[in-house]
Amino acid sequence: MADTPVITLNNGVEIPQLGLGVWQASPAETEAAVRFAIAEAGYRHIDTAAAYRNEEAVGRGIAASRVPRDEVFVTTKLWNSDHGADRARPALDASLRRLGLDHVDLVLIHWPLQDAARRIETWLALEAALEAGKARAIGVSNFTTEQLEEVIAAGSIVPAVNQVELHVRFPQQSLRAFCRTRGIAVESWSPLGGAPGSWGGETNTLLGDPIVAGVARRHERSPAQVLIRWHLQQGLIAIPKSVHPDRIRQNIEVFDFELDAGDLVALASLETGERIGADPLEANWGARPTS
DSSP states (O other): OOOOOEEEOTTSOEEESBOEEOTTOOHHHHHHHHHHIIIIIOOOEEEOOGGGTOHHHHHHHHHHHTOOGGGSEEEEEEOGGGOSTTTHHHHHHHHHHHHTOSOBSEEEESOOTTOHHHHHHHHHHHHHHHHTTSBSOEEEESOOHHHHHHHHHHSSSOOSEEEEEOBTTBOOHHHHHHHHHHTOEEEEESTTOOOTTTTTSSOOTTTTOHHHHHHHHHHTOOHHHHHHHHHHHTTOEEOOBOOOHHHHHHHHOOSSOOOOHHHHHHHHTTOOOOOSSOOTTTOOTTOOOOO
8 A cells, every 4th residue: 555755734734745636537437536546546635626527426436435534635626617705615615515525625726817806805715714624724726926925915824735737848946936935835737747738638748758768667667657756756746647547556656766866857858848738827717707
């Protein structure tokens, strides 16, 4: 059984550094993957979101695993249409009902969107949810440095986590440096990379990159294991997605080897600065009209 390292968040809550993501997984796939990941592969961290439309399946998978609830770290995210003081709290309550839980371990604002006033309202609503015991920690996703500064200034709690697109081609060094100064843990979505503009819908070119393949051969590991290990050694939280039992198990078998300095230099050479997902300074889909 995997013994996943944990990161202590800025409020003292511990989050397993490696988890299972379920974006784009159908409910049936999600339930089976979550049960297998927890009960058989040793995962103790599941990342979902209201927008994934599989929270009910996550809840069923957790229950089917028969692992005690307090041993599984569960993250969900507030969707874009539920920003604002009037929508955020009932939306989180709805997520809890779908999950079949009385609280989540972490709730994130999924996207910042292009409305600063509503963004702040939403953050203050998450602070209230934390105070009410509906979450053990609160954070954000896809926030820039400026957007983080904005909610820090407006609220009374510093976000515990900022979950962002992050991989060897897009390592987000300046954002990570800012988060370190504020005690904000950085979590990587799409940690294995993908095809630019595809959001994972096409062949993942990073997994087939010859440099990654060379490092993998040296360690007798898969390219995915090498890329996950890179995140762990950077002090990042990673949530690779898979619904295939063999890959789910393989992705967590990464705690018995280390990348050396030469490996890290080789992987650093892959940086292009290119996103595969949306730019948070432009993304605004799903936002409710302001009037």
